[in-house]
Amino acid sequence: MARRPSPAVVNHLSALLAREGVAWGELERRTLLPSRLLARLRAPGANPSLAVAERVAAALGLSIEAIWERGEP
Numbered sequence: 001m002a003r004r005p006s007p008a009v010v011n012h013l014s015a016l017l018a019r020e021g022v023a024w025g026e027l028e029r030r031t032l033l034p035s036r037l038l039a040r041l042r043a044p045g046a047n048p049s050l051a052v053a054e055r056v057a058a059a060l061g062l063s064i065e066a067i068w069e070r071g072e073p
Helices: 013-020 024-031 035-040 050-060
Strands: 009-011 068-070
Touching: 013 050, 024 035, 024 050
Parallel strands: none
Antiparallel strands: 009 068
């Protein structure tokens, strides 16, 4: 069986939210992004647009790179 390629982006958003005690609903309130879009960001390989990544990072007071990084986990 062929090996799956590594994700291009590693998503730390769920772990960061849990560590900071921020609920997904609170993130929705802070970013004003639709819940459907935020639901897609729960996937480990989620690769948001730059505009979405900037809004999420700003809402959490973090850099984009702290939330999403290139390569393997």
